[in-house]
Amino acid sequence: xxxxxxxILLAFRLIxxxxxxxxxxxxxxxxxxxxxxxxxxxxPDFKIQQSHAIPVAGQEVSVSGILQQAPAIGRxxxxxxxxxxxxxxxxxxxxxxxxxxxxxxxxxxPALEPGDYFMVRARLSPxxxxxxxxxxxxxxxxxxxGIRAVGWISSPRLLTRINRLSKAGFLSRLRYLPERxxxxxxxxxxxxxxxxxxxxxxxLIGDRSAxxxxxxxxxxxxxxxxxxxxSGIHMGLLALGVGFIVLWLLKRSTWLLxxxxxxxxxxxxxxxxxxxxxxxxxxxxxxxxxxxMTMVFVAALLMDRQWSIxxxxxxxxxxxxxxxxxxxxAVSFQLSFAAMAAIAVFAGPLRQLATVPTATSPWWRRNWLxxxxxxxxxxxxxxxxxxxxxxxxxFHRLALISPLATLIVEPLLCLWALAWGLLGCLTLPLVPLxxxxxxxxxxxxxxxxxxxxxxxxxPFTLWLPTPYLAQxxxxxxxxxxxxxxxxxxxxxxxxxxxxxxxxxxxPIKPSSDSKIRVSFLDVGHGGCSILRxxxxxxxxxxxxxRQRRSAQDYGxxxxxxxxxxxxxxxxxxxxxxxxxxxxxxxxxxxFILRRFRPPVLWVNTMVVDEKGxxxxxxLARELKIKVRVAAGGGVLYRDKAVRLRNLLNLAAVxxxxxxxxxxDQQRNNRGLVLRLTVGKRAFLFTGDIERRAxxxxxxxxxxxxxxxxVLKVPHHGSRTSSSMGFVEAVKPxxxxxxxxxxxxxxxxxxxxxxxxxxxxxxxxxxTADVGSIFFVTDGRQLRRVGY
Numbered sequence: 013x014x015x016x017x018x019x020i021l022l023a024f025r026l027i028x029x030x031x032x033x034x035x036x037x038x039x040x041x042x043x044x045x046x047x048x049x050x051x052x053x054x055x056p057d058f059k060i061q062q063s064h065a066i067p068v069a070g071q072e073v074s075v076s077g078i079l080q081q082a083p084a085i086g087r088x089x090x091x092x093x094x095x096x097x098x099x100x101x102x103x104x105x106x107x108x109x110x111x112x113x114x115x116x117x118x119x120x121x122p123a124l125e126p127g128d129y130f131m132v133r134a135r136l137s138p139x140x141x142x143x144x145x146x147x148x149x150x151x152x153x154x155x156x157x158g159i160r161a162v163g164w165i166s167s168p169r170l171l172t173r174i175n176r177l178s179k180a181g182f183l184s185r186l187r188y189l190p191e192r193x194x195x196x197x198x199x200x201x202x203x204x205x206x207x208x209x210x211x212x213x214x215x216l217i218g219d220r221s222a223x224x225x226x227x228x229x230x231x232x233x234x235x236x237x238x239x240x241x242x243s244g245i246h247m248g249l250l251a252l253g254v255g256f257i258v259l260w261l262l263k264r265s266t267w268l269l270x271x272x273x274x275x276x277x278x279x280x281x282x283x284x285x286x287x288x289x290x291x292x293x294x295x296x297x298x299x300x301x302x303x304x305m306t307m308v309f310v311a312a313l314l315m316d317r318q319w320s321i322x323x324x325x326x327x328x329x330x331x332x333x334x335x336x337x338x339x340x341x342a343v344s345f346q347l348s349f350a351a352m353a354a355i356a357v358f359a360g361p362l363r364q365l366a367t368v369p370t371a372t373s374p375w376w377r378r379n380w381l382x383x384x385x386x387x388x389x390x391x392x393x394x395x396x397x398x399x400x401x402x403x404x405x406x407f408h409r410l411a412l413i414s415p416l417a418t419l420i421v422e423p424l425l426c427l428w429a430l431a432w433g434l435l436g437c438l439t440l441p442l443v444p445l446x447x448x449x450x451x452x453x454x455x456x457x458x459x460x461x462x463x464x465x466x467x468x469x470x471p472f473t474l475w476l477p478t479p480y481l482a483q484x485x486x487x488x489x490x491x492x493x494x495x496x497x498x499x500x501x502x503x504x505x506x507x508x509x510x511x512x513x514x515x516x517x518x519p520i521k522p523s524s525d526s527k528i529r530v531s532f533l534d535v536g537h538g539g540c541s542i543l544r545x546x547x548x549x550x551x552x553x554x555x556x557x558r559q560r561r562s563a564q565d566y567g568x569x570x571x572x573x574x575x576x577x578x579x580x581x582x583x584x585x586x587x588x589x590x591x592x593x594x595x596x597x598x599x600x601x602x603f604i605l606r607r608f609r610p611p612v613l614w615v616n617t618m619v620v621d622e623k624g625x626x627x628x629x630x631l632a633r634e635l636k637i638k639v640r641v642a643a644g645g646g647v648l649y650r651d652k653a654v655r656l657r658n659l660l661n662l663a664a665v666x667x668x669x670x671x672x673x674x675x676d677q678q679r680n681n682r683g684l685v686l687r688l689t690v691g692k693r694a695f696l697f698t699g700d701i702e703r704r705a706x707x708x709x710x711x712x713x714x715x716x717x718x719x720x721x722v723l724k725v726p727h728h729g730s731r732t733s734s735s736m737g738f739v740e741a742v743k744p745x746x747x748x749x750x751x752x753x754x755x756x757x758x759x760x761x762x763x764x765x766x767x768x769x770x771x772x773x774x775x776x777x778x779t780a781d782v783g784s785i786f787f788v789t790d791g792r793q794l795r796r797v798g799y
Contacts, residue, residue, distance in 0.1 A: 074100045075112065075163070076131035076174065081294070082195035083120045084221040085202075090120050091221065093159070097129075111158050112136065116165035125195060127177030127188030133170040134163035142572045143534045143783025146478065146579025156338050190291035194219075197292070197437055204447045208454040211461070214240040215425060216433050218293035227461060233468035235396070235411025236418055239425050243298035243348065247286055247306055249430060254282040279310045298348045304328035305352075321359055325352040343406050347399050354398020355391060357495035362390060385419060392418040397491060401484045404476050408578040413472040420467075421460045428456035475607050477578040486516035520581075528654060528690045530722070530787045533576060534779040535568050537728060537752035537760065538596040541697055542576070543688060546651045550577070551587045552610075553686060553697050555600040558752070568600025574607060587648065589614040591699030592683030593625040605632055612638045614648060616684045617663040642684055653691045653791050659713050660685040662705060680727060681705040687720065691791020696720035696742060700727040706738035715741040721794050722746045722787055725769070729761020729778075739772050746796065747774040748785055 077094040084091040092114040099108040114134055124130060139162050141150030154162070165171060177188055194217045201209040201216070210222035220228075220240055231237045259278040262268050283306070290303045308324045311317075329349050332339060339345045355362070369383070392415035404410055411417070432453030436446045479487075490513040497505040529544040538557030544550055557568045577585070585608040590598045593615070605613070605628070613632045618641060620626070632639050642648060642658040649656040663682035683699035696718065701709075706726070709718060723744035726733035728751045747769040751760040761778065769776050777785050777796075786797050 071101065072133060072135045073106070074131060074133055075108075075136070076129065077112070079124060079126050079128050079130060080111065080191075082126055082191050082198060082217075082219070083124070084219060085119060085198075086221045087224065089115050089117055091115055092120065094130075094132075110160050112161045112163055113139075113154060113159050114163045114165055116168060116171065118168055120168060121171065121173065124171070124173055125177065126191035127184060128173050129175040130171060130173045132163075132165050132172075134165045136161050136163040138162075142536070143779075144572050144576050145784070146575035146577075147572045148575075152341075156336075156342060190288065194292045194294070196440070200440060200443075200446065201450065204443075205450045205454045208457040208461075211240065211425075211457045212429070212433060212450070212454065215242070215246070215430050216437060218242045218296055218299065227464075230461075230464040230468040232407075232409070233411060233473050234417035234421070234464050235414025236421055236464070238298075238347070238351075238395075239418070239422060241298045241344075242289075242293040242296065242302075244302040244305070244352075246426065246430060247289070247299070247302035249426065250289055250434060251282045251286055251306055253431075253434070254285050255279060258282065276314050279313050283307060283310060296344065298344060300332055301325075301328050301348050301352070304331055321352070322356040325349060325356060343402065346402050350398040350402055351395035352398075354394045354491060357398075357491055358390060358394040358498070360498040362387065362394075388419050388422065389415050401479055401487055405478050405484070408476055408478070408575065410474045410476060411472065412474065413467055413470060417464065417467050420463055424456040424460040424463070429453040429460070432456075475578075477581045477583045480520050480581070483516045483520065486512050490516060527788050527790050528688075530688070530695055530789075531576070532724065532748050532750060532779060532785040533572060534784040535572055535600070535750065536780075537750075538568065538600075539591070539699070539724075539728075539750050540568065540573055540600070541724060542573075543656070544580075544582075545649065545654055545656075548582075548584075549586050549649070549651070550582055550584065551589065551649060551656065552585055552601075552604065553589045554591055554597040554699070555588075555604060556595055556597045557600065558596040559599070567603055569603030570600075573600055573604060577608070584608065585610040587612050587614065589642070589648070589684065589686065590616070590625075591686070591697070592616055592679050593620045593622045594679060594700060595622075595624055597699065598628060599624060601628060602631055605635055605637060609635060610637060612640060614640055614642045614658075614684070616661050616682060617641060620679070648686070654689070656686060656688045658684050659687055659717065660701075660705065660709055662708065677702060677732075685709060687717070690789050693789045693791060693794050694720040695722045695724075695787075696744070697724045698726040698733075700730075700733075702727060702730070702732045703735045703738075706733065706735050710737055710741050718742050720744055722748060723774070725749045725761070725765070729765045731762035731765060734765045734768060736768060739768055739774075743772065744769070744774045745794070746787075747776045749776065749778040749780075751778055751780050 075094065075096055076098045077096040080093040080095050094112045094114055096108050096110060096112050099106040114132060116132075139151040139154045139159065141148070154160075177185055177192075197217050198209075198213055198219060201212045202222075205212060210220075210224060210227065213219040213222055218241070223240070228237070231240060255278045258281045259274055262272075262274040262277060268274070286303055286306055290299045293299045305324045305328045308327050332345070396414055400410060430453070432449050436449035436453065439446045439449060490509050493505055493509045493512065497509060526546065528546070531542045531544075533540040533542065535555075535557040539554035540556070541553040542550065543553070552573070555569055555573050559566070577583075585604065588601060588604065588610045590601070590613070604610075613629075615629070618629060618639065629639055641663075642661055644658060644661045646658050647655060648658060661682070661684055680700040680702050681704050683701055683705070685699065685701060685705070686697040688695040688697070718738075718741045720742055721744060723742050723746070725747050726738075729749045749761050749766075766776050779785060788795050788797050
């Protein structure tokens with residue numbers, strides 16, 4: 013460690029010497045890699061520490077530790093971050109340490125505060141999430157925060173505080189002071205302005221957990237979610253206010269003005285509340301970036317050096333990555349610095365708009381409202397241009413109305429509500445005055461929410477597949493040339509910008525080959541299979557999952573299936589098939605129908621007593637999607653040696669229509685059974701059929717037609733399905749089970765079913781264990797592939 017420090021100081025000394033530009037850049041690269049060397053020294057073998065291991069996955073244990081952050085209180089649940097000190101299972105003491113994310117229903121005890129030592133009874137497990145390419149990687153997100161385990165507390169009564177922070181040492185109290193302030197501000201907001209508290213929390217303390225899904229969706233549709241993150245404008249407003257007050261006070265004293273530079277002193281003093289504010293905001297990348305850029309600006313002012321937005325942004329990025337290199341892969345870091353880099357490209361026109369107009373300037377330059385509006389729109393366009401590839405690659409949507417929405421909503425939130433909110437925070441000891449200030453600021457939030465609701469209804473949102481790497485490179489090359497054109501001018505450069513930008517925007521046709529790809533997505537306890545057939549033909553079989561109480565708003569279609577399709581550059585779905593009307597097989601399809609507009613929706617029946625299914629059929633008709641009942645023996649797709657055939661529909665055979673009420677078992681047995689044949693290879697998709705339907709298949713279809721290389725195991729591996737006769741008739745090489753981790757309710761799959769398939773020679777693959785499962789075949793050979 014000492015060697016690394018000496019080398020870094022030597023490299024810094026060399027950089028400070030006057031060298032040519034090329035040598036200085038080379039030394040900076042060496043300096044950067046030396047910082048990486050320190051991280052390698054501090055990280056033992058780059059492995060997860062053994063203390064983070066969870067040897068009690070799925071079991072209930074007693075855990076005690078320190079509350080690290082203010083509780084994140086959502087609409088139904090509360091999230092607690094604990095630094096574990098002790099773990100016990102009964103009388104057995106387990107070795108464990110590190111951070112654990114705990115979720116509980118309702119509210120935590122009001123006396124529990126950051127820094128307190130407390131104990132809970134919780135069911136722990138490693139972080140879970142869909143292992144689907146393109147979907148949000150929840151485990152990686154938690155890993156970047158140092159969290160290696162999650163837990164569920166079934167009741168607030170299972171939580172008790174052991175010691176208060178006041179009994180700890182001075183340094184410990186100082187460590188948790190910002191989080192305590194954060195919690196106090198949040199509680200006052202909940203009490204004084206309950207309707208606007210969710211947005212106010214985001215603006216003032218960086219906590220978005222209390223914002224309703226509807227409000228968040230409106231902000232996403234308008235492309236202004238960044239206004240809910242503490243970033244440059246928040247820091248700039250606070251710095252401007254503090255600096256103005258300090259400068260005014262300094263100017264009251266002639267003695268001080270004669271002895272210290274007032275402007276530099278005011279700028280330096282303003283860093284103190286900025287740092288405190290960043291700490292209260294949780295030190296997220298946008299807030300840290302804004303703080304560091306402000307510090308660099310103040311340093312340039314103190315040393316009478318010229319300030320450059322490009323250098324400023326680069327220095328801030330270097331400092332953040334020096335401490336946390338993994339943030340390079342965080343979307344928030346990428347968006348924050350891509351936006352600032354793009355604004356640096358537009359620095360020339362922005363500087364011209366910011367200059368004071370003269371008497372001979374055009375009328376719109378002399379009008380401050382027009383000048384401010386153009387300045388705001390240009391900054392929004394620059395940020396949008398810089399972040400568009402990242403936004404599309406990660407969120408697959410682009411709000412074209414973002415510049416206009418920013419122009420209208422930003423003053424209401426960041427100038428009105430934020431300014432009054434900061435004043436309210438400063439006057440919290442005087443609760444009546446703070447309540448008045450918060451309520452005045454809440455008027456801006458109310459207006460902003462109404463405007464976003466109106467703008468979100470406009471059809472200016474594009475849903476796009478993941479761009480190709482070549483498109484991203486061309487787009488940023490065009491932005492770089494645009495910055496060069498702003499400096500030098502010239503028709504040749506402008507023509508190059510236009511040509512390269514158009515090349516980046518041209519759609520690229522996905523490469524197609526003769527191979528068929530079948531994907532079984534990891535959706536938890538549910539079902540979703542995606543067939544990629546010749547001619548870029550895409551068919552979805554089922555899309556749903558059993559919803560947990562803690563994730564009622566988690567949509568399978570929006571968060572798993574659609575991102576997977578877009579990640580594979582698929583923007584069109586040719587058919588959707590629902591094997592049977594159980595929610596865990598269709599509750600993710602509403603989003604798919606709206607965004608991909610498949611020409612046809614195949615079902616097993618249109619008569620069922622299930623409101624969700626009826627609503628889905630109604631939506632399909634509104635979107636002019638043909639709804640058809642698949643007949644037993646009917647062919648749903650054919651192309652040369654590739655055929656998708658429905659083997660069974662007992663709902664049609666038994667003449668459904670007299671009664672809408674069915675038991676779960678009846679609905680399972682009346683589901684569709686589909687067989688995809690590709691040359692000599694075959695896949696069998698069985699939905700949730702049980703033994704009665706299996707026996708009917710064996711008798712009516714026969715073993716030859718049932719034999720398949722890959723079988724989607726009936727009913728998630730339930731003991732009511734997969735009879736010995738059915739397993740022997742299919743004789744699969746692979747038995748795919750789509751079930752929930754740690755068994756879930758009903759313990760799927762049943763151990764005896766797994767043994768039955770293994771005894772028949774099948775390799776059992778459970779998405780709960782291996783994640784999403786992918787197969788590729790050309791009709792002769794069949795391979796299970798990774799992604």
